[in-house]
Amino acid sequence: MSDSLRESQESPDEGDIHEMHDPIAREFERPEDGYQPIPLTLIFLFFALVGWGGWYLGAYSGDWRVDVFYPGDRATAAAEAQKESSGGTSPEELATLGKRVYAQCAACHQQNGKGVAGNFPPLDGTEWVTGPPQTLIRILLHGLEGPIQVAGNEYNAQMPAWGGQLSDRQIAAVLTYIRSAWSNQAGPVKPAQVESLRKESADRSASWTASELKSLESGQ
Amino acid sequence: MSDTRSHPDGPRPDDDDGRQVWLTPPESMQHSLFIAAGVLATVIASYVGLVAIPNWQVNRLEPVMLDNGETYPAERSELAQKGKDVYIDLGCVYCHSQQVRQNDFGGDLSRGWGMRSSVPLDYTREETPVLGTMRTGPDLRNIGGRQPSRQWHYLHLYNPRITSPGSTMPPFRFLFDTVPIEGRTNVPVGRVDMPEEHSVPGHYVVATDRARALVEYLLSLDHDQTLPENANRGTDPEQVDR
Amino acid sequence: MGDSETDLERDAQSRKAIDASARLPVVFMMASGVFWLLFGTVLAFIASFKLHSPWFLADQAWLTFGRVRPAHLNTMIYGWASMTGIGVLLWLQARLSRVRVPLRKSLIAVGVVWNFAVLAGTVAILAGGSTSVEWLEFPPWVAAILGALFVVVMAASVLTFVRRNVEHVYVSQWYLFGAVFWFPFLYIAGNLVIHGTGASGVAEATANWWYAHNVLGIWFTPIGLAAAYYFIPKVIGRPIHSYYLSLLGFWTLALFYNWAGTHHLIGGPIPLWVQTVGIVASMMMFIPVITVAINHHMTMVGHFDKLEYSPTLRFIVFGAMSYTLVSVQGSLTALRVVNETTHFTHYTIAHAHLGMYAFVTMVLFGSMYYILPRLTGREWSSGPLIRAHFWTTGLGMVLYWVGLTIGGWIQGQMLKNPDIAFIEIVQTTLPYLWSRSFAAALMSVGHFIFAYLVGRMLYEWATDRGKDRLPPMLGGDQ
Numbered sequence A: 001m002s003d004s005l006r007e008s009q010e011s012p013d014e015g016d017i018h019e020m021h022d023p024i025a026r027e028f029e030r031p032e033d034g035y036q037p038i039p040l041t042l043i044f045l046f047f048a049l050v051g052w053g054g055w056y057l058g059a060y061s062g063d064w065r066v067d068v069f070y071p072g073d074r075a076t077a078a079a080e081a082q083k084e085s086s087g088g089t090s091p092e093e094l095a096t097l098g099k100r101v102y103a104q105c106a107a108c109h110q111q112n113g114k115g116v117a118g119n120f121p122p123l124d125g126t127e128w129v130t131g132p133p134q135t136l137i138r139i140l141l142h143g144l145e146g147p148i149q150v151a152g153n154e155y156n157a158q159m160p161a162w163g164g165q166l167s168d169r170q171i172a173a174v175l176t177y178i179r180s181a182w183s184n185q186a187g188p189v190k191p192a193q194v195e196s197l198r199k200e201s202a203d204r205s206a207s208w209t210a211s212e213l214k215s216l217e218s219g220q
Numbered sequence B: 001m002s003d004t005r006s007h008p009d010g011p012r013p014d015d016d017d018g019r020q021v022w023l024t025p026p027e028s029m030q031h032s033l034f035i036a037a038g039v040l041a042t043v044i045a046s047y048v049g050l051v052a053i054p055n056w057q058v059n060r061l062e063p064v065m066l067d068n069g070e071t072y073p074a075e076r077s078e079l080a081q082k083g084k085d086v087y088i089d090l091g092c093v094y095c096h097s098q099q100v101r102q103n104d105f106g107g108d109l110s111r112g113w114g115m116r117s118s119v120p121l122d123y124t125r126e127e128t129p130v131l132g133t134m135r136t137g138p139d140l141r142n143i144g145g146r147q148p149s150r151q152w153h154y155l156h157l158y159n160p161r162i163t164s165p166g167s168t169m170p171p172f173r174f175l176f177d178t179v180p181i182e183g184r185t186n187v188p189v190g191r192v193d194m195p196e197e198h199s200v201p202g203h204y205v206v207a208t209d210r211a212r213a214l215v216e217y218l219l220s221l222d223h224d225q226t227l228p229e230n231a232n233r234g235t236d237p238e239q240v241d242r
Numbered sequence C: 001m002g003d004s005e006t007d008l009e010r011d012a013q014s015r016k017a018i019d020a021s022a023r024l025p026v027v028f029m030m031a032s033g034v035f036w037l038l039f040g041t042v043l044a045f046i047a048s049f050k051l052h053s054p055w056f057l058a059d060q061a062w063l064t065f066g067r068v069r070p071a072h073l074n075t076m077i078y079g080w081a082s083m084t085g086i087g088v089l090l091w092l093q094a095r096l097s098r099v100r101v102p103l104r105k106s107l108i109a110v111g112v113v114w115n116f117a118v119l120a121g122t123v124a125i126l127a128g129g130s131t132s133v134e135w136l137e138f139p140p141w142v143a144a145i146l147g148a149l150f151v152v153v154m155a156a157s158v159l160t161f162v163r164r165n166v167e168h169v170y171v172s173q174w175y176l177f178g179a180v181f182w183f184p185f186l187y188i189a190g191n192l193v194i195h196g197t198g199a200s201g202v203a204e205a206t207a208n209w210w211y212a213h214n215v216l217g218i219w220f221t222p223i224g225l226a227a228a229y230y231f232i233p234k235v236i237g238r239p240i241h242s243y244y245l246s247l248l249g250f251w252t253l254a255l256f257y258n259w260a261g262t263h264h265l266i267g268g269p270i271p272l273w274v275q276t277v278g279i280v281a282s283m284m285m286f287i288p289v290i291t292v293a294i295n296h297h298m299t300m301v302g303h304f305d306k307l308e309y310s311p312t313l314r315f316i317v318f319g320a321m322s323y324t325l326v327s328v329q330g331s332l333t334a335l336r337v338v339n340e341t342t343h344f345t346h347y348t349i350a351h352a353h354l355g356m357y358a359f360v361t362m363v364l365f366g367s368m369y370y371i372l373p374r375l376t377g378r379e380w381s382s383g384p385l386i387r388a389h390f391w392t393t394g395l396g397m398v399l400y401w402v403g404l405t406i407g408g409w410i411q412g413q414m415l416k417n418p419d420i421a422f423i424e425i426v427q428t429t430l431p432y433l434w435s436r437s438f439a440a441a442l443m444s445v446g447h448f449i450f451a452y453l454v455g456r457m458l459y460e461w462a463t464d465r466g467k468d469r470l471p472p473m474l475g476g477d478q
Helices: A003-008 A017-026 A040-059 A074-085 A091-104 A133-142 A168-180 A191-200 A210-219 B032-059 B078-089 B102-107 B150-158 B209-220 C005-052 C065-097 C104-129 C140-162 C171-195 C202-236 C243-259 C261-265 C272-284 C286-300 C304-308 C311-333 C336-342 C346-376 C383-416 C422-462
Strands: A147-150 A153-156 B176-180 B203-207
Touching: A040 C272, A040 C286, A091 A168, A133 A168, A133 A191, A133 A210, A147 A210, A168 A191, B032 C140, B032 C171, B032 C202, B032 C243, B032 C272, B078 B209, B102 C336, B102 C383, B150 B176, B150 B209, B203 B209, C005 C065, C005 C104, C005 C346, C005 C422, C065 C104, C065 C140, C065 C171, C065 C202, C065 C346, C104 C140, C140 C171, C171 C202, C171 C243, C202 C243, C202 C261, C202 C286, C202 C311, C202 C346, C243 C261, C243 C272, C243 C286, C261 C272, C272 C286, C272 C311, C286 C311, C304 C311, C311 C336, C311 C346, C311 C383, C336 C346, C336 C383, C346 C383, C346 C422, C383 C422
Parallel strands: none
Antiparallel strands: A147 A153, B176 B203
């Protein structure tokens, strides 16, 4: 018990026994420490945990490099480089890749390919998609503007050009995907087809219009 | 009050368990200097480890030259930079992340949120990266590439349910003005192409400067460029190994 | 200490003197805390409602979700929990050191300016001045004021501790003394490096999560644990189980907690080693958490019946158990295999509230139930209302956590599957978001009941009434 505190505190109100006893009745001068030992099992468990931590830290430190991002990152770099040079072009592989690329289209055309009535045309069940692949490739390379009839409804909006964003393989992939997704059952598109049309229209910068595309189609 | 048991927090009969000392308590834990030094050492260590060293590692990254001769990451335009301030003050980060996770972690690549995953180099020019921790809405790291249409963004901000039925994003109508058509000779800058059923009769809906800046910023979010080898590599969805 | 009548009386007189010195600063801090609790509650409810009903209050920029949410977080963190926490800290330290609270006038001034700073910061966020750096949304100039005020609190706390009149330093003292060093360093360093030119790019994100996780880890957690270590043995009247466990728990927490924050960035554009350090530190947190849980539980064993009577014990034990739960959940969530699902989902929000609410806030409630009657000389006015406060907040929190944890987990599983359209995920989470709003309503009711109880006590104190009331018992026939 402190001496200095006792000296410094104001003298208690002698007359009010109730008030003086109140703080005593209310509480003990706790808390105090007990001194039970730490169970050995617990100490053992904690050492095991620290051991695991050390192992994990060593195994997944990525050599403390700034360019290693996930477990196994560096070890697979060489394998990745090889895979990159030989991306598959079979219809199945293209459709798988195309499904990923399609995420970029789903903002307007929606995941189910039905579009948004009045704003964004559907891709499901329309001849624009299941018809000649050249038309589709052209739309993707350079975009489309002006009025267009899709599945019996008229739309009038700007479809952006994707030729600058997507590679030949990615365009072929996403087209292969939408031509076979939902109720569509048209054949695959090959990267080579995209490549040749890209060359053919290399100096074009304007978007296509629906009527231009129709006349190109009938001329083919 | 004389009955001590009458108070809920009042004294209870004592029990004497655990008073026997197992080991002598260390003297050092009675000293303020020892405790102060100890606690400061722990927090300074973690500061060095989690703030200073990563900062030093990341700050050494230099912009790189891409195959097409452009420097990456490119500097943002002034308008887009203003748009980022709008993005920050409206708190978009509380629902939208800006990071495509590595090696298809969580399916980020499969979902198409990027053609490759994000790497520290992508953020080197950003004073305040808005990586985010929540995906109530989609990731926006590459929204500019995924949705390059300015009009789409205007419509979506004006009323998200026009472009994305079922969305729970709040409308940002306060970023738009309605201007009476009557008496105007020219079409105002930033006019929004409202679909018939949402248009305001007799009025143009016009994007304010803040809306235009914000959309400019969103369109600048496109970090899908293939980086030169070893330039802080990202993974591309076709190369995922799991 | 002997148990003779005179010793008991002398101890009681010293407690009385200490409480008298703590009266103004501590009551002011706590009353301000309750004000911010109500303020933050209103913001919380608006934010929660907006998530399932986006048209709600959508016409004004200052009420948009992206501003209301950080305003809620900051008023709760820097208003409610920090101010009340400082009140609890000052009182506990004075009691444990057996000295009077020093720098009383300065502390009251700190409280006044603090209120204005939090108000200014909150208005700034709502008006468009938010920094969008999570947990540091206040504009830098507000942060500078708060940082300076923290230094005064730190000075008062250090003075209290070095002047102590006890030979044996009790475990709560370590935590409190640690907190007053940790937090000012954290807050000032965090603000300087993030708002200054110190960090850019992804390094700013690592600094951000080093800071944000540590606000809970080495500011609120030490205060909460100090309170639990104090009140549990105090109320049930027996010593804490084991000094050695206390010691082990304290230093392992100090060692590991402040490395755990980068688990918020797992999988992101952050070097693997930074993620790994966060994961390992999170797992290592099992050590202090299990240690503290055993220590508290073994102290409580055989005395759980007292939960029925003491409001303090009820809230504190609820908080201490939540600490164990939230920490175990946090450690497991840091594992990559779990994190892949839970990251970016409402699961994380549920987890954060389990820490800040079920642990920290409930412990603060419990502490106030003990401290305020001693400072004002008035008893709580209604047992049934205290019970209502406990059950609305307790059940509300359970409902909140269960709903969002399940909803967030489902959300995470769906996000991992690219075949599921995003909009479908949004729609699936809606019922869980409604359940959260319902839980928020329950908790709000509890907060208003609590504010009424505190307000009535302060009113009676100020108008010199209600001195003869007996303390309410929560249950039983006594």
